[in-house]
Amino acid sequence: MEIEKFEKIEKVIQIQDLESFGGQEGLASFLREHLKPYEDSLKDIHRGIEYAxxxxxxxxxxxxxxxxxxxxxxxxxxxxxxxxxxxxxNILLFVAVRRDLRGRGIGRRLVETGVKNCSGPVKLHVEYDNPAKGLYERLGFASKYAEMRHPGAGG
Ligand SMILES: CC(C)(COP(=O)(O)OP(=O)(O)OC[C@H]1O[C@@H](n2cnc3c(N)ncnc32)[C@H](O)[C@@H]1OP(=O)(O)O)[C@@H](O)C(=O)NCCC(=O)NCCS
Structure with a gap:
């Protein structure tokens, strides 16, 4: 797919610099909406932003x-x-592109810029049926280990 003229990608390392996305609330609601159907709870999205x-x-x-x-x-x-x-x-926790702008290379550019801004390897979690898996593979991510989970002693 042809890559169109690029929009700005801004790197933010402090909560107070999220104004262009309507602050932490605006970023969290954007992610909640555009991660669908793979979205996390708003509480977990806030937790991720605050950690980062x-x-x-x-x-x-x-x-x-x-x-x-x-x-x-x-x-x-x-x-x-x-x-x-x-x-x-490094953990790539969330990446989402507005639904009507997908397929134009914005996601690829976000992931490439993300990896370039990390020192050392990057890990992410993606469902087998998520079409994003193909994009990650083309960008150099590989699934080398089986991920195994236990539901927890109480579960
Ligand atoms: C994954 C995502 C960020 C990719 O963003 P994007 O801007 O569409 O990505 P690009 O244009 O750079 O690349 C598109 C590629 O991503 C894949 N893709 C994944 N979901 C897609 C979608 N809904 N629409 C179009 N392409 C999609 C396609 O395989 C496409 O590959 P192609 O280049 O062979 O056509 C975006 O689809 C998205 O926000 N998905 C919902 C949230 C999500 O699943 N995030 C990842 C959680 S692990």
């Missing part, structure tokens, strides 16, 4: 905002965790 933009020593990351003339187009949330060496330290 935290100034605590053991957490952090960044948010990428794609926007043009005040119009929100897409966003990505990347976490930097202290678990490097065991699992990848």
């Amino acid at each position: 933009l935290s100034d605590a020593a053991d957490r952090g990351g960044f948010v990428l905002l794609a926007h043009e003339a005040g119009e929100k187009q897409g966003a990505l949330v990347m976490l930097h965790t202290p678990m490097g060496g065991y699992i990848p330290a």
